Amino acid sequence: MPQHDILVIGAGLAGQRAALAAAEEGASVGIISKVHPVRSHSNAAQGGINAALNPEDSWESHAFDTVKGSDYLGDQDAIEVMCREAPQVILDLEHLGVTFHRNEEGKLGTRAFGGASAARTYYVADITGQAILHVLYEQLLKHDEVVRYEEWFTTRLVQDDDGRIAGAVCRNIRDGSMELFSAKAVILATGGNGQIFNPTTNALICTGDGIAMAYRIGAPLMDMEMIQYHPTTLAGNGLLITEGARGEGAHLYNAKGERFMEKYAPNKMELASRDVVSRAEQTEINEGRGFPDGTVALDITVVPKKRIHEALREIVMVARDFAGVDITREPIRVKPGNHYVMGGVKTDVDGHTPIEGLYAAGECACVSVHGGNRLGANSLLDTLVFGRRAGRHAARRALGMSMPQASEAHLADEERMIQEIIRRERTGRRVSEIKAELGKTMDKYCAVFRDEEGLTTALETVRRLKEEAKTVAIDDKGTVFNQDCLGALELQFMLDNAECIVLGALERKESRGAQYRTDYPERNDEQWLKHINITRGEDGTPQISYSPVTITRWEPAERKY
Amino acid sequence: MAEYTLKIRRYDPESGEPAYWQSFQVDLPEHMSVLDGVLQARNTQDGSIGIRCSCQAAICGSCAVRINGRTGLACNTKLSEAQKTARDGEIVVEPMGNFPVIKDLIVDMDAVHWKKVQRVVPWLLPEGDPPEREYIVPPESMIDVTQTMACIHCGACVGACLALEVEPEFIGPAALAKAYRFVGDPRDAQTEQRLRDLAEDPHGLYECTHCFACVEVCPKGVAPMNQIMRLRRKATDDYGIKDPNNGYGHEKAFVDLIERYGTLHEAQLLPRSYGQGSLIRSQIDPSSIKQLAASLPTAINGIKSGKVSPKKALFHPKLPDQKHIRRIYKEIHSKDERLELNLYIVGESGEQEGAMAEGSQES
Numbered sequence: 009m010p011q012h013d014i015l016v017i018g019a020g021l022a023g024q025r026a027a028l029a030a031a032e033e034g035a036s037v038g039i040i041s042k043v044h045p046v047r048s049h050s051n052a053a054q055g056g057i058n059a060a061l062n063p064e065d066s067w068e069s070h071a072f073d074t075v076k077g078s079d080y081l082g083d084q085d086a087i088e089v090m091c092r093e094a095p096q097v098i099l100d101l102e103h104l105g106v107t108f109h110r111n112e113e114g115k116l117g118t119r120a121f122g123g124a125s126a127a128r129t130y131y132v133a134d135i136t137g138q139a140i141l142h143v144l145y146e147q148l149l150k151h152d153e154v155v156r157y158e159e160w161f162t163t164r165l166v167q168d169d170d171g172r173i174a175g176a177v178c179r180n181i182r183d184g185s186m187e188l189f190s191a192k193a194v195i196l197a198t199g200g201n202g203q204i205f206n207p208t209t210n211a212l213i214c215t216g217d218g219i220a221m222a223y224r225i226g227a228p229l230m231d232m233e234m235i236q237y238h239p240t241t242l243a244g245n246g247l248l249i250t251e252g253a254r255g256e257g258a259h260l261y262n263a264k265g266e267r268f269m270e271k272y273a274p275n276k277m278e279l280a281s282r283d284v285v286s287r288a289e290q291t292e293i294n295e296g297r298g299f300p301d302g303t304v305a306l307d308i309t310v311v312p313k314k315r316i317h318e319a320l321r322e323i324v325m326v327a328r329d330f331a332g333v334d335i336t337r338e339p340i341r342v343k344p345g346n347h348y349v350m351g352g353v354k355t356d357v358d359g360h361t362p363i364e365g366l367y368a369a370g371e372c373a374c375v376s377v378h379g380g381n382r383l384g385a386n387s388l389l390d391t392l393v394f395g396r397r398a399g400r401h402a403a404r405r406a407l408g409m410s411m412p413q414a415s416e417a418h419l420a421d422e423e424r425m426i427q428e429i430i431r432r433e434r435t436g437r438r439v440s441e442i443k444a445e446l447g448k449t450m451d452k453y454c455a456v457f458r459d460e461e462g463l464t465t466a467l468e469t470v471r472r473l474k475e476e477a478k479t480v481a482i483d484d485k486g487t488v489f490n491q492d493c494l495g496a497l498e499l500q501f502m503l504d505n506a507e508c509i510v511l512g513a514l515e516r517k518e519s520r521g522a523q524y525r526t527d528y529p530e531r532n533d534e535q536w537l538k539h540i541n542i543t544r545g546e547d548g549t550p551q552i553s554y555s556p557v558t559i560t561r562w563e564p565a566e567r568k569y
Numbered sequence: 570m571a572e573y574t575l576k577i578r579r580y581d582p583e584s585g586e587p588a589y590w591q592s593f594q595v596d597l598p599e600h601m602s603v604l605d606g607v608l609q610a611r612n613t614q615d616g617s618i619g620i621r622c623s624c625q626a627a628i629c630g631s632c633a634v635r636i637n638g639r640t641g642l643a644c645n646t647k648l649s650e651a652q653k654t655a656r657d658g659e660i661v662v663e664p665m666g667n668f669p670v671i672k673d674l675i676v677d678m679d680a681v682h683w684k685k686v687q688r689v690v691p692w693l694l695p696e697g698d699p700p701e702r703e704y705i706v707p708p709e710s711m712i713d714v715t716q717t718m719a720c721i722h723c724g725a726c727v728g729a730c731l732a733l734e735v736e737p738e739f740i741g742p743a744a745l746a747k748a749y750r751f752v753g754d755p756r757d758a759q760t761e762q763r764l765r766d767l768a769e770d771p772h773g774l775y776e777c778t779h780c781f782a783c784v785e786v787c788p789k790g791v792a793p794m795n796q797i798m799r800l801r802r803k804a805t806d807d808y809g810i811k812d813p814n815n816g817y818g819h820e821k822a823f824v825d826l827i828e829r830y831g832t833l834h835e836a837q838l839l840p841r842s843y844g845q846g847s848l849i850r851s852q853i854d855p856s857s858i859k860q861l862a863a864s865l866p867t868a869i870n871g872i873k874s875g876k877v878s879p880k881k882a883l884f885h886p887k888l889p890d891q892k893h894i895r896r897i898y899k900e901i902h903s904k905d906e907r908l909e910l911n912l913y914i915v916g917e918s919g920e921q922e923g924a925m926a927e928g929s930q931e932s
Contacts, residue, residue: 105693440612483616492616
């Protein structure tokens with residue numbers, strides 16, 4: 009039974025940062041990832057990372073922009089923590105070797121980004137996530153005292169008899185063997201759940217594993233209805249075109265050639281917050297002013313060509329390879345696409361969940377710093393600030409406590425569960441069929457514009473699919489790299505996530521941030537300035553509760569861009 | 570929509586059976602990728618097909634395979650493009666070369682890729698304590714290393730490397746390109762040590778045969794071979810590190826002979842190469858004399874076949890307008906800095922808009 013003080017599940021930015029922080033405190037650390045760490049979806053983040061590093065800028069300004077961006081659902085104490093720590097995060101990364109872009113004086117350079125009152129986004133061309141992820145992985149290679157379990161799939165969390173976290177059960181994907189990992193604390197850093205929607209910018213691995221595992225042992229999920237639709241994704245395959253393009257000056261046009269953001273956000277135009285821009289685009293499309301394929305146009309040709317090749321080199325390739333468009337010569341067709349979940353496992357500012365010893369950081373967590381809508385370039389920051397805090401806090405708690413007892417029975421249960429899936433006779437639907445129906449349903453009823461009828465249909469569908477998933481049969485009966493079996497497990501995680509998302513959306517009878525209800529189009533601070541929590545009850549059904557939003561300095565005001 | 574046949578190389582390590590081919594019919598729009606095809610086969614026909622994949626957007630680096638013999642990412646290879654080089658109407662999909670196969674299209678990258686990357690000490694080694702704020706570096710240097718930073722560790726270059734096929738201990742294109750990311754970073758203080766280490770390794774910097782295979786297959790424009798050449802230039806020009814293959818001497822000999830004669834003076838080429846470019850050194854340097862003696866058979870053959878005659882060896886004609894060629898050399902030598910055209914920042918139809926100036930002494 010492998011034993012570590014701290015077990016980190018997920019090796020993206022948040023997970024790697026947490027592991028390094030815990031190791032620095034002297035804890036023994038194991039980090040588990042179902043893919044090789046550099047394949048984590050953090051590598052797809054393009055645009056940049058925010059910090060008020062410029063002496064003319066202030067963390068208060070960054071914090072206010074974040075609060076306003078969240079449509080006042082963000083917890084201001086957590087936001088203050090994040091924005092205060094941001095400048096040091098950037099400097100630490102630069103010292104480790106991240107190849108940030110520079111201005112003419114050789115100092116760190118910035119670009120403009122959505123919802124920001126000052127240019128405070130630091131970047132590496134448009135591969136910022138990849139650059140930071142790789143540099144952190146290099147540090148993990150250097151600190152080989154952190155044990156890496158690469159290509160291990162976590163199936164469930166384990167608690168001791170007192171309900172404290174005691175570890176997790178994981179499967180070695182390469183040979184199918186399973187182990188019960190024993191730990192004093194588990195830090196979930198498993199990322200988002202975008203695969204629930206089709207299309208999505210998210211990778212195939214983004215199936216909400218950690219969110220579901222936490223939910224299943226009774227941790228509350230918060231603000232699950234807050235799903236971000238990114239304004240500029242490619243039609244059909246949902247690939248991401250970075251907000252950085254608009255930061256460099258690109259314009260949005262409808263089919264009539266109008267720069268329509270003037271109507272919706274006359275001040276910030278294309279750089280309003282993402283929910284505002286996505287709703288604007290969707291409105292144009294729904295009202296018939298979009299192109300026949302349900303898109304609008306993003307015109308990057310206004311940016312000087314040399315700048316495009318320097319600072320947007322990745323999307324030059326994406327546009328060329330996946331859309332056949334040369335963005336230096338013609339506009340590219342885009343539409344809102346599923347991208348990020350603001351909600352997740354509820355934590356405090358140190359990443360601790362209400363379940364003792366269970367931590368969460370990054371996209372899978374909800375502190376909440378993003379509230380109803382996340383500003384671009386705040387997610388990379390979130391992962392690093394709260395990854396570090398969770399790692400540090402978990403390590404300090406672990407030192408001086410004894411190892412909780414994890415029962416081997418959990419391992420036997422998981423092995424039995426997987427054997428059952430592998431041996432099952434084919435009577436039900438295929439995994440891919442259920443997943444396809446789920447993706448279409450969520451995209452139709454739980455997207456930019458929602459209403460009671462659509463959400464109710466979605467809930468019924470999700471519940472039916474949950475039943476069908478119980479009899480799903482797979483083809484691969486082997487033990488080596490049985491990806492078929494993992495697909496069946498991921499499907500169940502996805503359905504748990506989806507149910508909570510739809511329930512949250514039904515419950516919140518107002519429009520705030522990314523949630524827009526056509527039947528409740530106004531923001532209603534009196535009744536709904538609160539978080540919606542969903543916790544699995546004793547009887548296995550989801551229970552709804554509320555928690556207040558922490559307000560420190562900024563009273564909720566009207567939100568205009 | 571169009572129908573395609575994917576011929577996938579299967580291998581089940583638990584079966585005890587060798588690898589075998591299995592063909593799948595898939596029906597997809599032409600602009601979709603080979604990965605989409607494999608996934609459709611997996612989702613609807615045979616869930617046991619093994620392939621690593623995640624982002625479907627050429628950024629995670631998981632899905633490198635060989636398609637019709639050519640290494641690349643499955644997710645950014647269009648079915649319609651792959652069909653053009655299909656064999657007997659089938660798109661052949663196999664695991665990458667140079668790596669041991671775990672199952673189907675999944676290979677083991679630990680020893681052949683990750684160990685080699687670790688070999689080049691892939692973390693920044695700055696001098697002393699970090700400054701209060703950021704290190705100050707020239708902006709072009711960060712743009713320059715962004716090219717190698719763009720490497721997604723897909724392993725395609727490693728899979729396609731011809732030198733690796735013959736010599737599995739070669740450090741390889743990916744690891745060497747990663748080494749440039751640090752050598753080219755002004756904040757790293759171990760430049761000379763890194764270069765020396767890689768140059769002196771018998772399977773290091775000079776084992777690349779510059780076949781361009783890695784440049785062709787890299788999905789992110791990292792151009793590993795170019796990075797290797799830059800490492801070599803830095804090693805010899807800036808630090809005088811000896812090149813065990815005489816490549817440096819050979820290049821210098823070529824360049825000097827053209828300056829002098831306008832055409833290649835074959836008889837002088839060999840001795841100058843061994844003498845690190847100098848005819849005089851070639852006759853006094855002991856290792857050069859050794860190599861000259863060893864090439865006596867070649868010289869004799871040259872005379873026998875008429876390629877070189879004693880007369881030609883002594884009197885090589887100069888071009889009538891040799892002074893124009895000399896003018897080009899004078900122009901380049903007069904510059905303080907070595908100008909390197911980094912073709913990754915290009916203008917319309919290939920005109921170079923961006924040229925990377927590397928501060929180094931001209932030799």
